[in-house]
Amino acid sequence: MPARDSSPAPAAAERHPGRRRVTSREELEQAAFALFERNGFDETTVDDIASAAGIGRRTFFRYFPSKNDVPWGAFDSELDRMRVTLKDFAPDVSLMEALRLALIDFNRVPADQVALHRRRMELILRVPTLFAYSTLRFTAWREVVAGFVADRTGRRPDELAPQTIAHALLGVALAAYEHWLEDEGADLGRLLDEAIRELGTAFDGTGWGTRT
Numbered sequence: 001m002p003a004r005d006s007s008p009a010p011a012a013a014e015r016h017p018g019r020r021r022v023t024s025r026e027e028l029e030q031a032a033f034a035l036f037e038r039n040g041f042d043e044t045t046v047d048d049i050a051s052a053a054g055i056g057r058r059t060f061f062r063y064f065p066s067k068n069d070v071p072w073g074a075f076d077s078e079l080d081r082m083r084v085t086l087k088d089f090a091p092d093v094s095l096m097e098a099l100r101l102a103l104i105d106f107n108r109v110p111a112d113q114v115a116l117h118r119r120r121m122e123l124i125l126r127v128p129t130l131f132a133y134s135t136l137r138f139t140a141w142r143e144v145v146a147g148f149v150a151d152r153t154g155r156r157p158d159e160l161a162p163q164t165i166a167h168a169l170l171g172v173a174l175a176a177y178e179h180w181l182e183d184e185g186a187d188l189g190r191l192l193d194e195a196i197r198e199l200g201t202a203f204d205g206t207g208w209g210t211r212t
Contacts (some may be wrong), residue, residue: 015210025063028053032070033119041127068133075137079144082106086148095152096200099145099169104192107173118184121177142166172199 035044044068050060051197082102089098107118124130142163149155149162155185156162176191 028055028060028063029116032067033116036123039118041123042129068130071120071130073120075076076140078106081139083144083147086144095149095165096196098148098152099165100193100196100200102148103169103173103196104189105128107188107192108152109188118181122181125174125177125181138170142170145169168199169196172196 028049032044032049035048035052039048044067046060047057049067049070050057053060082105085102085105086098089101094103097187124134143157143166146157146162149165150159152159153161170197173192176188176195179191180186180188
């Protein structure tokens with residue numbers, strides 16, 4: 001789910017003489033991931049990451065609100081993009097088809113970033129500290145889906161129907177990711193496509209996606 005971000009470095013980043021400081025958010029992520037892999041996520045501190053990246057602690061927080069946010073990359077901007085993608089679907093595209101296409105698009109990873117994305121998801125789904133923190137991110141993700149379902153069905157986002165679809169779709173994504181992490185040869189897009197089609201079949205003929 002999360003994605004990389006190549007935002008330019010803050011203009012006022014602190015300099016550490018004799019050490020090349022990072023020049024982008026992506027480089028800071030790489031420094032952090034190297035420490036997570038070597039020392040463990042919980043054992044790595046913000047100060048450790050900042051030192052390895054050649055920047056000051058304050059500069060780290062210009063890139064990320066907390067250490068827990070590092071594995072999520074550019075999640076917020078990708079979430080905004082997903083919201084726009086769903087909104088742009090024509091009315092004749094069924095609700096479940098729109099969700100299928102949006103889910104696959106949201107989780108599409110360039111070939112040269114697959115290895116990094118695996119590391120992200122292994123941290124997010126398998127480190128207890130991060131999995132607990134992910135509740136906030138997953139809630140924001142479900143809100144986007146529930147909002148789209150509500151718009152399509154004439155319901156409120158907090159009603160049972162939109163919330164059911166949002167929770168079910170998140171479950172589909174997590175199940176696909178678990179399979180993907182277990183099989184290095186698996187294609188994430190294909191797993192997501194298969195899983196969402198299974199979910200769509202379950203809702204066929206039930207009136208989902210119809211305004212009431």
